[in-house]
Amino acid sequence: MRHRPPWRRQAEIQTVEFNGVKYTLCVGYYQNGDPAEVFIDGPAKHSGHTLDRESDDTCILISVLLQCGRSARKIGESLSTEPTFEGDESPATLAKLICDHLAVPNLRLKEWSTIDH
Numbered sequence: 001m002r003h004r005p006p007w008r009r010q011a012e013i014q015t016v017e018f019n020g021v022k023y024t025l026c027v028g029y030y031q032n033g034d035p036a037e038v039f040i041d042g043p044a045k046h047s048g049h050t051l052d053r054e055s056d057d058t059c060i061l062i063s064v065l066l067q068c069g070r071s072a073r074k075i076g077e078s079l080s081t082e083p084t085f086e087g088d089e090s091p092a093t094l095a096k097l098i099c100d101h102l103a104v105p106n107l108r109l110k111e112w113s114t115i116d117h
Helices: 050-067 072-077 094-103 107-113
Strands: 011-018 021-029 035-041 081-083 089-091
Touching: 011 094, 021 094, 035 050, 035 094, 050 072, 050 094, 072 094, 089 094
Parallel strands: none
Antiparallel strands: 011 021, 021 035, 081 089
């Protein structure tokens, strides 16, 4: 079942980098601090470029999965990585980068959710 986020919710905006390109990532949270939706803006935003549409669709799919109860960590485990020169792995897609970012707990928002509103 899909649990849509409330109309008013905490959000966080950060800059992330993928393949040398900087993006603005906005994450909306449920009151308990779990991520509920994502939006991303990059250099191709509003240009009609294919990358713009792909990034929008990526965020829609991740958001729907989050709202259906899938964790960002579990979503990310299914997505592509590529080896680095250091022997580690890095995200191979923008979707993997977003899920890896969402999988890190946001302690500030967890604390906010415990405040009586």
